Every structure is written in C-alpha cells, then in structure tokens.
Amino acid sequence: MRRPSLTVLVGTHTLESHSIEHFLMRKCRGTIVAINDQGQLFSNPHSTMALPLECRAESDEEEEAWLWGQIQAEARRDAESEPALASYLYSTILSHSSLQRSLSFHLGNKLCSSTLLSTLLYDLFLNAFSSDASLRAAVVADLRAARVRDPACVSFSHCLLNYKGFLACQAHRVAHKLWNQQRRPLALALHSRISDVFSVDIHPAARIGKGILFDHATGVVIGETATIGNNCSILHHVTLGGTGKVGGDRHPKVGDGVLIGAGATILGNVKIGDGAKIGAGSVVLIDVPPRTTAVGNPARLVGGKEKPAKNEDVPGESMDHTSFISEWSDYII
Known part of the structure; x- marks a missing residue:
C-alpha cells in the first residue's frame, strides 16, 4: 500500500518529502514536524500517533x-x-x-x-x-x-x-x-x-511579537520598555527587568526565535540576539550575540567570548534546553 506523502516543517521552512524514509534522509535542523497527505501531524516521524494539525x-x-x-x-x-x-x-x-x-x-x-x-x-x-x-x-x-x-x-x-x-x-x-x-x-x-x-x-x-510560548508562565515579569520578537519561548519565573535606572529605555530587547530557560533573569537595556538561548537560572547583564548560548550567574557564552559556539537550530522553536552541556565543562561540578 502506498505510504502517504509528507509535508515537513523545519523551523519556518517547508519541504516536500515523499516518505518518512526520505524525510529522515534529509539533514534538517530546527523544529521538525511531518504532516501526511491526510493532514495529520507527526511530531516524531517514527511515531504512529497522528494529530490533525496542519x-x-x-x-x-x-x-x-x-x-x-x-x-x-x-x-x-x-x-x-x-x-x-x-x-x-x-x-x-x-x-x-x-x-x-x-x-x-x-x-x-x-x-x-x-x-x-x-x-x-x-x-x-x-x-x-x-x-x-x-x-x-x-x-x-x-x-x-x-x-x-x-x-x-x-x-x-x-x-x-x-x-x-x-x-x-x-x-x-x-x-x-x-x-x-x-x-x-x-x-x-x-x-x-x-x-x-x-x-x-x-x-x-511592553512590546511582544507573535508565535510566543509562555510555558507554565508563573512568575514571569516583563518591564515597561522590554521588547520580545517573534517565535520566542519563555519559561516560568523569567524576569526581563531594569537595573534601577530612574526612567528611559531600561529593559531587555529580545530578538526572534529566542529561548529563555526557567528562572533566568535579564536586566537592563541589553540585546538578546536572534536565535539565542539563555540557560535556566542564568543572570544576564550584557548583550548576547545572535545564535549563541549564555549560561550561569553571571552568564557566560558557551564556547567563550571570542569564539562562542553557534546554535544550529532555532531555540525558541526547538525547545532544546540542554544541548550545550557537553561544551559547558567549566561549570559542571
């Protein structure tokens, strides 16, 4: 019997694929879902659980x-x-x-x-x-x-x-x-x-884009001059706050596709670049370049300041919280 064709969504990109096997052969990165020609979605191409999502x-x-x-x-x-x-x-x-x-x-x-x-x-x-x-x-x-x-x-x-x-x-x-x-x-x-x-x-x-996931959401605090881009995911007890400045532009600017882990605190008019990842519990006081990961208190870039490791997916969509750990040996007890 003919297998259903698939439409594969990789982040914000759409690919056509004739079979699950063909899909698996594609070296795709990002948030991946596969939709067959009955309009059913597979969050994992191996899964037999289908959802009418597309x-x-x-x-x-x-x-x-x-x-x-x-x-x-x-x-x-x-x-x-x-x-x-x-x-x-x-x-x-x-x-x-x-x-x-x-x-x-x-x-x-x-x-x-x-x-x-x-x-x-x-x-x-x-x-x-x-x-x-x-x-x-x-x-x-x-x-x-x-x-x-x-x-x-x-x-x-x-x-x-x-x-x-x-x-x-x-x-x-x-x-x-x-x-x-x-x-x-x-x-x-x-x-x-x-x-x-x-x-x-x-x-x-505060200005917030679309495609936003506030996961759990309890304790999220976002200040007056903060901005959040599109397709971001923010976990519980995250603070986008100020540093005590009396007025003016004093809160973080978060780009597109950013993931901010639970309990993270970002203070001041700092920029979190597109596709960046902030580890859970981190305290961020300086800019984080696009597609990099910042972890710790105070936060440091995974891979070092000079040549930070680059995220290969879109963290705000993939929800990958821990892939940086293998490169985070300085912090591991």
Missing part, C-alpha cells in the same frame, strides 16, 4: 477559520466523552461563532471582578480583536506555538481554555493596544487583573 491556508483569515473549526471539533469530542464539562465547553466554545468571540468571553470571565464586570470586559476584548487583524493573527500564531512546541499541550482547545501563559499574553496584547490609544488607566487596571489572576506581570507598554 492547515494549508491562503490567508490569515482562512487559517483562523480552519483553527476555529479544529477547536470546535475538539470541544464537541470532549463534551461527549466527559459530560461533566459539557456545559462549560458549550458556554466557552460551542455557543460562539468565532475564535475571537470565544476568547473574549473566556478572558472576560477569567479577569472579571466584583467591580470590573465580565460583560464590560467581553465587549472590550471583542472590540479589540475584531478591529485589529494583527491581534487575531497573533492569537493563531500563539495557539500553534503551544500546540507544536509543548508536548503537554494535547489540543488547541486545551491551550485556549487552560494555558494561563497563552491567556495572559492575549490579554496583554489588548492592554498594550489600550496603552497605545492613551487609555492608560484602563490598560493598567487590566494589567493588574492579569497579574492577580495569572501570576504574569507584563507592563502594558
């Missing part, structure tokens, strides 16, 4: 519509298999006509208080998402990031409903939009609720 959309709108169909199908499946969740899944997903309406409803109920009503927040979120295509595209990219990079993410609906890092990031995007519209008291009130509910503290002025 979409061949011509536009952001088509991709959003496809993803929303997947989320609804997952919710119907889960409501049938677990009747105790049927009412919850109906109210949060199945009763809504679009992803933005579902997300706005869910965020409104998560972040409301006795004086900040869920209906007010629903209207606030829905107006922001409905009027800004870039926000909707970021939502889709963030859902995909969680589904592909995190093996604990069992479905898109699981991320939408339960991933507080994803929810905090989407709420922040709206707070940032309000901040830029000079509606700063409301942006700061929303920031406070995000911090209270999700234990994620992102100043509403």
Whole structure:
C-alpha cells in the first residue's frame, strides 16, 4: 500500500518529502514536524500517533477559520466523552461563532471582578480583536506555538481554555493596544487583573511579537520598555527587568526565535540576539550575540567570548534546553 506523502516543517521552512524514509534522509535542523497527505501531524516521524494539525491556508483569515473549526471539533469530542464539562465547553466554545468571540468571553470571565464586570470586559476584548487583524493573527500564531512546541499541550482547545501563559499574553496584547490609544488607566487596571489572576506581570507598554510560548508562565515579569520578537519561548519565573535606572529605555530587547530557560533573569537595556538561548537560572547583564548560548550567574557564552559556539537550530522553536552541556565543562561540578 502506498505510504502517504509528507509535508515537513523545519523551523519556518517547508519541504516536500515523499516518505518518512526520505524525510529522515534529509539533514534538517530546527523544529521538525511531518504532516501526511491526510493532514495529520507527526511530531516524531517514527511515531504512529497522528494529530490533525496542519492547515494549508491562503490567508490569515482562512487559517483562523480552519483553527476555529479544529477547536470546535475538539470541544464537541470532549463534551461527549466527559459530560461533566459539557456545559462549560458549550458556554466557552460551542455557543460562539468565532475564535475571537470565544476568547473574549473566556478572558472576560477569567479577569472579571466584583467591580470590573465580565460583560464590560467581553465587549472590550471583542472590540479589540475584531478591529485589529494583527491581534487575531497573533492569537493563531500563539495557539500553534503551544500546540507544536509543548508536548503537554494535547489540543488547541486545551491551550485556549487552560494555558494561563497563552491567556495572559492575549490579554496583554489588548492592554498594550489600550496603552497605545492613551487609555492608560484602563490598560493598567487590566494589567493588574492579569497579574492577580495569572501570576504574569507584563507592563502594558511592553512590546511582544507573535508565535510566543509562555510555558507554565508563573512568575514571569516583563518591564515597561522590554521588547520580545517573534517565535520566542519563555519559561516560568523569567524576569526581563531594569537595573534601577530612574526612567528611559531600561529593559531587555529580545530578538526572534529566542529561548529563555526557567528562572533566568535579564536586566537592563541589553540585546538578546536572534536565535539565542539563555540557560535556566542564568543572570544576564550584557548583550548576547545572535545564535549563541549564555549560561550561569553571571552568564557566560558557551564556547567563550571570542569564539562562542553557534546554535544550529532555532531555540525558541526547538525547545532544546540542554544541548550545550557537553561544551559547558567549566561549570559542571
């Protein structure tokens, strides 16, 4: 019987491959997934577990519509298999006509208080998402990031409903939009609720790209003038903070495709280059060049300052936390 052809995604690149064997012969690096011609995804080409993940959309709108169909199908499946969740899944997903309406409803109920009503927040979120295509595209990219990079993410609906890092990031995007519209008291009130509910503290002025994974997310702190590029992954208890400077541009600038390990602290107006990796627990006080790995307290470049070792993949997509250890002998006890 003919084996299904594969579409292979390597980082942000797409390759065509006629078989799993052909795919394995390609010396590809980066985040790798294989999708057969039935639209099923294999996170490992050897695996027999297939997931309907891939979409061949011509536009952001088509991709959003496809993803929303997947989320609804997952919710119907889960409501049938677990009747105790049927009412919850109906109210949060199945009763809504679009992803933005579902997300706005869910965020409104998560972040409301006795004086900040869920209906007010629903209207606030829905107006922001409905009027800004870039926000909707970021939502889709963030859902995909969680589904592909995190093996604990069992479905898109699981991320939408339960991933507080994803929810905090989407709420922040709206707070940032309000901040830029000079509606700063409301942006700061929303920031406070995000911090209270999700234990994620992102100043509403901070700029964040798309394709972001806040994995676990508890204790993440991101300062006012910080920026984060696209396709980054940030673990729990990460701080992008200042050094005590009274004002001005005083927080880190994180490039595209960066991975920041759990408990890492990056302080000051320093640049973390595209494709860099920051090891767990590191304290970074100086610039980190693109495609290098910084580890330790204070952080040092793996391979040395003069000729640092270069990352061969995109750490923010591959989620490879430990490949540098063999070259890190100076630090190993």
